[in-house]
Amino acid sequence: MxxxxxxxxxxxxxxxxxxxxxxxxxxxxxxxxxxxxxxxxxxxxxxxxxxxxxxxxxxxxxxxxxxxxxxxxxxxxxxxxxxxxxxxxxxxxxxxxxxxxxxxxxxxxxxxxxxxxxxxxxxxxxxxxxxQVVFEKSDIMKSDGTPYTVFTPYSRRWKEAFFKLSLPEYPSELYLSKCLQIEPLSVPDLENIGFEFPEFNSAKYNISEDLIRNYHLTRNLPSVNGTSQISVHLRFGTLSVRYLVKLAIQWNEQWLNELIWREFFMMILYHYPHVVHNSFKKKYDQIEWRNDEKEFEAWCRGETGYPIVDAGMRQLNETGLMHNRVRMIVASFLCKHLLIDWRWGEAYFARKLLDFELSSNNGNWQWASGSGCDSAPYFRIFNPTAQTLKFDPKLIYIKTWIRDFKVDYLKPIVQHEFARKRALERYKIALNEIPI
CATH class of the missing domain: 3.40.50.620 (HUPs)
Incomplete structure (x- = not known):
């Protein structure tokens, strides 16, 4: 039986x-x-x-x-x-x-x-x-019943709703004796499902009070261990988001905002599934991308001649991770400096990121390209050199990932001012082609 x-x-x-x-x-x-x-x-x-x-x-x-x-x-x-x-x-x-x-x-x-x-x-x-979230789907909506498409009012409403909420508790760990009593089973080897054992350092996280309280001071400095490294654990649910939100409420609103950004992008994906393949702002699909394959390959390898960009891509290729500030820089560089379709970069990140999550990856790439909801305006173009001076002035991060680094180690793939002007012209032409 x-x-x-x-x-x-x-x-x-x-x-x-x-x-x-x-x-x-x-x-x-x-x-x-x-x-x-x-x-x-x-x-x-x-x-x-x-x-x-x-x-x-x-x-x-x-x-x-x-x-x-x-x-x-x-x-x-x-x-x-x-x-x-x-x-x-x-x-x-x-x-x-x-x-x-x-x-x-x-x-x-x-x-x-x-x-x-x-x-x-x-x-x-x-x-x-x-x-995997505190609020999902249509939990947080505007007064007219439509989804928010701008983060700040969404986050404000999220916080209002949270403080009225009695956060549910699920102490499943106390009842594991109710699991089926069976002979121990083994987890199939990776080879049995068609995969190999890569070199891999365990994804360690830090949710100490000291780190979270200082997060707003350290989060943009890639040479400092100033981020919690919880993204992969949120992605696969090895940490409870309810527990993390409780810590954030106690210790740092900026860290809480990052958790809310994740739920915001999940909500956007749920209500606007077209963003998987198309721009949230449809007029941005009119942009005529250059899509130079050799330049894209150089970007993937971390050989653009811009140290902060190359360090980020080499960190990604080697570890499956990249510092959040650097992610913005490399994404902006691909879309604006090289005029390569954000979907190319999104797909490469989807292939390489240990913490890949469709909603956040898509949302952040569209943010960088200007095509997404609540995006940076298209004329905001990061200057990689200025970003380096501001966030890695001693080149500690750069030298960590470009181990043979020296000044002018590679000729820049494109000059910043030229690329900036070219991007502005290309965006303006595309965005003026159809009514805004």
């Missing part, structure tokens, strides 16, 4: 503490089997067989499995398309309910809709919960 169970389907919530879906599953009357599915629909789109994100997920799954073993349970990891994975689970278990947390990206919404339909046909309830 098959065991009657509830399934907690883990996705972007790879932790056992303060986890909404897991908590609700554990409160059900059936033992809970935590399941993670390595979905080929996602994996096959990854360009690099040594993608660091897959290793990060793999390492976290092993960690969760070891934690569950202490409670006599285990994590079941499946490598298959989602519907066939559930079909296999149904063959082995009498599944009474499935619990999972909301995801907001277009692929995930479509996938979850298909899973909900499949489970409905088979008579299995599908319960989903808000977990």
């Amino acid at each position: 098959k065991k009657q169970i509830s399934i907690c389907w883990l996705r972007r919530d790879l932790r056992l503490n303060d986890q909404a879906a897991l908590y609700h599953a554990l409160m059900s009357k059936y033992p809970v089997l935590p399941v993670f599915i390595f979905d080929p629909e996602i994996l096959n789109k990854l360009t690099d067989r040594d993608d660091r994100r897959v290793l990060f997920i793999h390492n976290q799954l092993k960690k969760l499995n070891n934690e569950l073993k202490v409670h006599g349970s285990s994590l079941l990891v499946i490598h298959d398309q989602v519907i066939p994975a559930f079909e296999k689970l149904k063959e082995e278990f009498d599944i009474k309910e499935v619990y999972t947390n909301h995801d907001y990206e277009p692929y995930a919404i479509n996938r979850d809709s298909k899973v909900a339909e499949y489970l409905s046909v088979t008579g299995i309830p599908f319960h989903t919960f808000k977990d």
Whole structure:
């Protein structure tokens, strides 16, 4: 006779503490089997067989499995398309309910809709919960019921709503003994899902009171360890956003604002899914990009002759991360100095960033190009040299990532003033072609 169970389907919530879906599953009357599915629909789109994100997920799954073993349970990891994975689970278990947390990206919404339909046909309830954000979808709207498209009033309304909110608590870690008692299972090796073991330093974060209280003073200095490095942990849900917001409320409003920016971009993606492939401000799709492939390749390699740009790209290529201030500089340089379509840069970041999140990556690239909601005006063009003097005057960051650095190490790919004037002319022509 098959065991009657509830399934907690883990996705972007790879932790056992303060986890909404897991908590609700554990409160059900059936033992809970935590399941993670390595979905080929996602994996096959990854360009690099040594993608660091897959290793990060793999390492976290092993960690969760070891934690569950202490409670006599285990994590079941499946490598298959989602519907066939559930079909296999149904063959082995009498599944009474499935619990999972909301995801907001277009692929995930479509996938979850298909899973909900499949489970409905088979008579299995599908319960989903808000977990990776404080406010989602249409939680924060203007008084007329339409979405905000400017960050400042959105953040103001977010804060007003938060202080009226009783933040939910999901102490799932206290009830892990309710997980299904089974023989320990092993997490499949990376080779079994078509990936290699890349060189990888664990993504360490710092959410100490000292760092967060001083965040507004240090966040723009790439040579200083002045940022918390939580982005990858938010991306994969290894840290609870509710816990992080509580820290931010206590210690630093600027750090809180960065968490709110993340939810703002998620809300934009949910309400305006066209931004995945097109500019939020449609008139910006009229820009005639140069899209010089050799210049793009030089930018990717970190060989533009602009040290702050090249250091950032080399950090990205080597580690999968890049300092936030430098991300703005390199993105502006690609779009404005080289007149290369922001979508090219967005796609390269999507391929390389350990903390890649579609909504934030898209939102920030459109911000840099001027094409997004609440963007920098198109005539704001970062001067890489001025940015270096302001944020890395002793060249500490630059010399960290350009190890053979010397003055004039590479001839600049383009002169700043020439590029600035060219960008302004090209933008003006495009934006005047159709009514604003």
